[in-house]
Amino acid sequence: MCPVRKLFAILLLAASTVSADDLTYRSIQSGPNPTGTPIYDHGIRGEGQIIAFLDTGVDYDSCYFAEPDRSRPPINTGLDSDNVDLSRRKIVAYDFLYSCDAFPGAPGCDDPNDPTAYDNTRHGTVTAAAAVADRGSTVHDYADGVATHAKMIVQDGGFIGGDNCSDRPGFGCPVNLTPILDQAYRQGARIHSNSWGDRQGVPSPLAPPTGDYSACARDIDAFVWSHPDMLVIFNTGNANGSPPPSSLSAPGDAKNTIQVGGTRDPMHFDDDYFSWFSLIGPTRDGRIKPDLIAPAYATLADGDFNVSTNNCNATTQIGTSYASPVVAGAAALVRQYYTEGFYPTGIATVANRITPSAALLKATLIAAARRAPYVAPSTGQVDTKPVPSYEQGFGFPVLDDALYFPGDRAKLRVLDVPLVSGLAEGENRVLRFNVHSGTPLRVVLVWTDPPGVPRGVSDPTPELVNDLDLRVNDPAGALLFGNEVLHPAQPDRLNNVEVVSVPQPLAGTYLVSVSANFLSLGPRQSYALVVTGDIDDGSARFRAVRH
16 A cells, blocks of 8 residues: 555646647657558547546546536546446546545545536646547547547546645645556556656655655556556656656556656657656666656647636647656557457457457557657757667657558567466477568567565665566577667566567577566466567467457
């Protein structure tokens, strides 16, 4: 359980005037300087997906979230979860976590009958907009989000007045994340988006983040371990200048999350640029975080502090708060790809529908990632480090780089192996397939690791509980280890994400090995494996299973 008194700060940097979302929804599909919308073109816009947002609430009468009849969404107070209406176009449930009936007489509690109680800072409205805002037009409209046809659950942790555990009012303290995640799960969410963290570097009297593995991080890892199809996403946090190493905020730096840093800055409106203000890793125990980066500078739907005005406001904001919901929206598109049976043929097929694990979604997004080549702090533009790095993780996800459709040269092959069929300690699984030259090859292994142990910031003990290893042998006999950019010619002993990237593969037969080095908990370990490239299956038997 998270401690009762923890600081949860939300940092919004100054607004700007540049229009952005027409670029964001395209670049997440086809890359920086995008030319098309290949995911939308195949009818994938988030249909059938539900994302939960834990933040300051949402201005539900904004035209980007409102129902045609302008009706109020189903309301739940405290941790109740019964009121859900899946027939609504956008908000299927609105949960007041700090309601006055659940906490009678509590200072700053929310009254659902007060039209000003639904988002008293606008932060929650704007972050949710990055993922799912939809004005309802037949085309992508100004300030629409990434997954325009996805639905949402609002978990409102905001205060009308001051915040009793932060000098930055607007968001309350989650005392225990487990029942909050469980509420969203019971209401149908399988993606959980968060744009907050403890000690994000402001206000100045507070100690900066340290990339620690907190009690809340343990809560998240435990929940995903017991609910393996729940993907939890966080941002890294922001700095007012170039951040020092290990400045990530918890609990987003948990093992089983996707933590997201930023691209773009006020002088470089381009996803080839890593955001100089984005907090960086490694974690306290040396793990790779963030996992991905995404636009942290965008024009998004906004609120007006009142749900009785039928507004259509938009704003341009900067900060990693907006990067994590972009990835949540991207995850909804990837999840729809699997749940509608696009894998493996690239054509929606009922017989191929699967329920993907969080590990498979994470592995697919990482398989789609490209390195952002530049960063431009005040000292001038410089090249970024090779990925994976402690600055941008595995890079910027470009969904068309991973998701296969007919006519694509690069194929997608996945294994999504549940716990009952997972690896026992000492077991090894080898896949053999043929690779054609000319297209990059990427192999991604992700597993949902059991929860670790919160420790002091000076304790470097690894949090990894069960250790799997990824090895790839190329046709010339060279052995490649996962993440070996950070530890050449050695297996990774810290991370539950391992990647082998071969930009210019040799033509011939490759061997991919997944082995269980040690298991400290449980007789078996589940995992997801994603391979992208110009490949023939050979003797490999790739499969995905229903969870």
